[in-house]
Structure formats: structure tokens, C-alpha cells
Amino acid sequence: AGxxxxxxxxxxxxxxxxxxxxxxxxxxxxxxxxxxxIGVEAGVALILERDRTLELARSKNVTIYGYAENRG
Incomplete structure (x- = not known):
């Protein structure tokens, strides 16, 4: 867990x-x-079936976090 x-x-x-x-x-x-x-690279990673994926994540207590990679 975690x-x-x-x-x-x-x-x-x-x-x-x-x-x-x-x-x-x-x-x-x-x-x-x-x-x-799960951390996904914002602006790069695709979220397929976005609404369904986000609702399922909420119902399963899985956080989806978008992060920006520092490509300096």
C-alpha cells in the first residue's frame, strides 16, 4: 500500500x-x-478515456498527479 x-x-x-x-x-x-x-508528465502523457479514467481513479482512491519535468 502507498x-x-x-x-x-x-x-x-x-x-x-x-x-x-x-x-x-x-x-x-x-x-x-x-x-x-500515479504521476504523469503534464503536457506529454495522454489520458485515454479521460472522464472514465478520472472517475475510476476517484472511486478506487488512486490519485493521478500531473507533473512538469524540468528539462532545463
Whole structure:
């Protein structure tokens, strides 16, 4: 319990073809393993089925946190 997961692009990842993404299945898996939060890179990661994903996260007590990577 309390596990925190991060979803971000790898350095040099080609965003035209391969973007990090989460969706309902991600939230279901996180709830199953007892994760408390997933951090997604704001402006980069996609949230599939956004409304459904966010509502499911609320119902499963999984926090979705958008963070900005400092690429200095």
C-alpha cells in the first residue's frame, strides 16, 4: 500500500509515434496492486478515456498527479 508509480517519456522518445499513456486499465491495475498514486508528465502523457479514467481513479482512491519535468 502507498506505492507511487510514474509514467513519463524516455529521453529521446519519438513523441510522434510513441507517447506515454494511461487509461482505465492502468487505474484498475494500480488499484489491484495497492498503488496510491500515479504521476504523469503534464503536457506529454495522454489520458485515454479521460472522464472514465478520472472517475475510476476517484472511486478506487488512486490519485493521478500531473507533473512538469524540468528539462532545463
Amino acid at each position: 506505492l507511487v508509480v510514474a509514467k513519463a517519456a524516455k529521453p529521446g522518445q519519438d513523441m510522434r509515434f510513441d507517447r506515454p499513456a494511461i487509461g482505465p486499465a492502468t487505474v484498475e491495475l494500480l488499484a489491484e496492486i495497492g498503488a496510491a498514486m
